[in-house]
Amino acid sequence: MRRQGKPRGRLRSGLARLTAPQQFLLAGSFLIPLGSFAVLPFMSVLLHRQLGMGLGAVGIVLAVASLTQFSGGVAGAALAERIGLRRTMLLALGIRTAGFACFLPGPHHPAAAVTALFLVSVGAALYLPANKGYLIHRADEEQRPLLLSASSSALNAGIALGPLAAAPFVLSASAGLFTAVTVLFAAITAGHALLPAEAPDPGAADRTMGTGRERAFAGLAGLPFAATVLSLYVFMFFQHYLALYAVPRTSTTYYGLVLALYALLLVVAQPLLADRIAGLSYARALWFGFGAMTCGMATLAIGGHVAILLGSLLICLGEIVLFFKNDLEALARSPRAPAVVFGRQRLAAGIGAFASGVAGGEGYQLAERTGRPGLFWVAVAAQCALLPLLLVTLVRRRRQRRPSAVTARDR
Structure with a gap:
């Protein structure tokens, strides 16, 4: 039976039990959207006003990028099953860092800006399933709600603050903004490299069923x-x-x-x-x-x-x-x-x-x-x-x- 008590008391005791890797990932859950949303909400302005793309073309680019970011989570999950959670996070962050670096020539080159957007979207698609999987890896069922809710809260805080922090610079000092975000993601990637590899899951083999299409949807x-x-x-x-x-x-x-x-x-x-x-x-x-x-x-x-x-x-x-x-x-x-x-x-x-x-x-x-x-x-x-x-x-x-x-x- 679930223990009853004051929510704040359970929250404090749960936070006190977090491991160092979990604390780092929760901090990353704030910093990653903070950096991402310092740039991404202004993409329509960058593509339309600064690069001269038509609104129809802008809409198609943003729609495809969004679909890639969401639907690519399945590929990210499959990759995490194959090479591991930590390695998948590192690969995803490397791709995302390269994407933000491509924004540097973006204000003057449409191809570079579109390439940057898709690299960032691919990186997000690969990262998120592995990140959540690592966060709750081997955590007991009672701790999972706290970890997932804290991660979501950190993410929403970053989403809210990112555009506010970047708004004064996105048009007047875009090169400096893109450089700062690239450096931030490079530092976050380096931090992930120091995380311990996840311990093997004894039940993983039992949960992997079938091959190909069967395996992709098994246990849905x-x-x-x-x-x-x-x-x-x-x-x-x-x-x-x-x-x-x-x-x-x-x-x-x-x-x-x-x-x-x-x-x-x-x-x-x-x-x-x-x-x-x-x-x-x-x-x-x-x-x-x-x-x-x-x-x-x-x-x-x-x-x-x-x-x-x-x-x-x-x-x-x-x-x-x-x-x-x-x-x-x-x-x-x-x-x-x-x-x-x-x-x-x-x-x-x-x-x-x-x-x-x-x-x-x-x-x-x-x-x-x-x-x-x-x-x-x-x-x-x-x-x-x-x-x-x-x-x-x-x-x-x-x-x-x-x-x-x-x-x-x-x-």
Whole structure:
């Protein structure tokens, strides 16, 4: 039975038990997105304004780079299984460092900038599954929620601070900024070289099943994979189109404040709620997470300062619960190594984000043409409410067809 107590007390005791490699990786979980997001959010500006690429070409480049970063997680997981977690992280960081170095001539050479972007995306795809796998390697089940939530909080803090730190320099002193980021990644790579190689996992051989295509999908946790696709699908509407909706109705300053409060809630709440979320049944976590998303999207439709802030914070709660619980459940339900599970979760996220991008542009444009863009958020809220019901119905029908495969955990 899970120990009860104050979340802060459990958090402090859990942090005190972290090993030196785990502490280093958590620090890296902050520094890596800090450096990355000092550059990546400004890519559209760099490619369009400084290099003269058309917006259509810019959109294609960014879409393909994003898809590479997400779907490449499967390749990163397979590589980690073959050569090891530490070696995969080193290779990925080497590629990523080379990518940021290619940004140095980027402001004057489109080919160099596009090459740099894809190298950075490939490096991220290879790194993330191995990083999470190493972080929880040989950790007991009770410690995993703390490690994953702390890593996510550090990552979100870096994402929030990176653009703020780089904004004054990205156009006026871009060469200096790219040099600083390259040096930062070179130092992080050197630090990873000092990490001990992970101890062999005695059960790894038993979890490696089949060959080729069979092995790639063996042991797939179907429900968490599908729920992750759905979670990212509905969430990315918010991620992509909130600025277009919020800025004309408030101001850029207020929109920045909303993003700052959103990031603060992510950073603070995830570790504090990790133990409670881990203790929820998967069904309750899905209902709570998608319920918060539904309420948040519907609140955005009202418009105005209060509604935009409240809707965003409700969506933040949904993100905390869904993204975290989906990963935990995928780990628990799959017999494969953690790096493989995280690679598949990245693939699921990429599928959801891609589908959202395809549907969202036309949907938001249609809502704007009607003169009632709030209808876009009503439509998204309806999807948040109805698509999980459809998913649950499909899962139940599948269980009824194969009753012998239903486990006590699935019930």
